[in-house]
Amino acid sequence: MFENLTDRLSQTLRHVTGKAKLTEDNIKDTLREVRMALLEADVALPVVKDFVNSVKERAVGTEVSRSLTPGQAFVKIVQAELEGLMGAANEELALNAAPPAVVLMAGLQGAGKTTTAGKLARHLKERKKKSVMVVSADVYRPAAIKQLETLANDIGVTFFPSDISQKPVAIAEAAIREAKLKYIDVVIVDTAGRLHIDADMMDEIKSLHAAVKPVETLFVVDAMTGQDAANTAKAFGEALPLTGVILTKVDGDARGGAALSVRAITGKPIKFIGMGEKSEALEPFHPDRIASRILGMGDVLSLIEQAEQTIDKAKADKLAKKLKKGKGFDLEDFRDQLLQMKNMGGLGGLMDKLPSIGGVNLSQMGNAQGAAEKQFKQMEAIINSMTPAERRDPELLSGSRKRRIALGSGTQVQDVGRLIKQHKQMQKMMKKFSSKGGMSKMMRGLGGMLPGGGMPKL
Numbered sequence: 001m002f003e004n005l006t007d008r009l010s011q012t013l014r015h016v017t018g019k020a021k022l023t024e025d026n027i028k029d030t031l032r033e034v035r036m037a038l039l040e041a042d043v044a045l046p047v048v049k050d051f052v053n054s055v056k057e058r059a060v061g062t063e064v065s066r067s068l069t070p071g072q073a074f075v076k077i078v079q080a081e082l083e084g085l086m087g088a089a090n091e092e093l094a095l096n097a098a099p100p101a102v103v104l105m106a107g108l109q110g111a112g113k114t115t116t117a118g119k120l121a122r123h124l125k126e127r128k129k130k131s132v133m134v135v136s137a138d139v140y141r142p143a144a145i146k147q148l149e150t151l152a153n154d155i156g157v158t159f160f161p162s163d164i165s166q167k168p169v170a171i172a173e174a175a176i177r178e179a180k181l182k183y184i185d186v187v188i189v190d191t192a193g194r195l196h197i198d199a200d201m202m203d204e205i206k207s208l209h210a211a212v213k214p215v216e217t218l219f220v221v222d223a224m225t226g227q228d229a230a231n232t233a234k235a236f237g238e239a240l241p242l243t244g245v246i247l248t249k250v251d252g253d254a255r256g257g258a259a260l261s262v263r264a265i266t267g268k269p270i271k272f273i274g275m276g277e278k279s280e281a282l283e284p285f286h287p288d289r290i291a292s293r294i295l296g297m298g299d300v301l302s303l304i305e306q307a308e309q310t311i312d313k314a315k316a317d318k319l320a321k322k323l324k325k326g327k328g329f330d331l332e333d334f335r336d337q338l339l340q341m342k343n344m345g346g347l348g349g350l351m352d353k354l355p356s357i358g359g360v361n362l363s364q365m366g367n368a369q370g371a372a373e374k375q376f377k378q379m380e381a382i383i384n385s386m387t388p389a390e391r392r393d394p395e396l397l398s399g400s401r402k403r404r405i406a407l408g409s410g411t412q413v414q415d416v417g418r419l420i421k422q423h424k425q426m427q428k429m430m431k432k433f434s435s436k437g438g439m440s441k442m443m444r445g446l447g448g449m450l451p452g453g454g455m456p457k458l
Contacts, residue, residue: 042257086287100179107220109193112248118151119282135160135175137168230261244271331391
């Protein structure tokens with residue numbers, strides 16, 4: 001997300017950061033570039049105009065002229081205005097109502113409402129420790145009801161059954177009654193996809209809203225539709241008292257126009273962003289972190305939170321104890337490390353949240369990331385094709401065994417040999433890691449194995 005905008009803004013602002021003094025003329029040139037970058041990112045024109053004017057007003061004022069480093073102050077102004085554009089801070093769901101708190105999901109057909117309802121249920125269950133019930137009031141699409149049931153079973157939340165012979169209002173009211181009996185904290189009501197021009201469907205969701213009185217009415221919209229997403233959300237907001245927006249398919253949107261336009265056009269906060277198809281791929285929307293990411297400064301806080309949620313602490317502790325006892329780092333452990341990275345969104349997911357290094361063009365890094373992800377998959381396939389004994393003791397791998405593994409993993413014998421060599425390097429590093437002062441030695445060693453210094457070659 002934001003790759004194109006990050007590249008353009010990073011280049012533009014780099015010309016300013018070295019200036020000893022900012023004049024109205026060089027601010028003007030820079031702002032022209034900023035304006036073009038935002039328009040190319042499909043940010044709505046009125047939003048771009050207001051943003052550029054706000055930056056200009058602050059930049060030519062006393063805030064920059066009194067600064068020791070005017071260029072850096074200018075970048076700081078752009079960052080602050082980006083945050084203000086998207087909302088000052090993350091706005092959490094207002095669930096402090098008498099249970100069950102009802103959350104109503106609205107949106108267009110194909111925006112990903114049902115999937116997002118499942119993701120939100122998982123978020124509330126795992127991060128907020130709430131008991132959750134999901135129910136589908138989409139009586140026009142039997143597949144949607146079945147899809148939500150499957151998601152509920154996978155996530156481990158309560159599913160309230162419904163069918164196409166029922167009325168949406170009756171379904172929702174019955175679900176809420178059931179939730180009260182079971183002392184459930186939150187009920188998420190999934191609704192049918194509709195177009196704002198469809199008067200009958202809009203009347204239906206208005207009736208549903210009036211009947212269930214939700215504490216949150218969330219509009220789910222596809223980020224890849226750019227500024228159209230903001231305009232559609234505005235049209236829905238005029239018919240329905242929305243409390244927030246969830247942007248889906250953000251991982252497929254290199255421009256970011258929707259994220260930058262929605263708040264300004266609708267006046268409603270973006271509360272979550274969907275970053276993939278998996279049920280855990282829903283992140284709270286933090287304007288300050290997103291602004292930092294847009295300017296190539298990374299989003300380390302989100303990376304730390306993601307690590308805390310996905311890293312298997314029991315396995316990490318087990319590996320640390322094993323290394324402390326002087327036992328080797330075997331191929332089972334190697335595979336576990338690959339899986340941990342995969343669970344954090346792969347190399348691409350990690351790189352997206354790390355600061356840009358020395359002005360490296362993010363779009364150019366995309367190819368390197370893709371190649372690295374492919375290598376990780378190949379390494380995992382090779383290890384999976386080994387027997388448990390071979391994973392524990394790679395010394396067993398004779399020529400015939402390597403041929404069998406290559407055949408089973410769809411790779412070449414040379415690839416298996418390179419993986420074993422790679423593992424031996426990791427073993428050496430892990431020995432250093434477990435000794436005194438080993439962390440710095442290990443990080444220096446890893447430097448030669450990461451992109452640029454390079455990824456493990458297979």
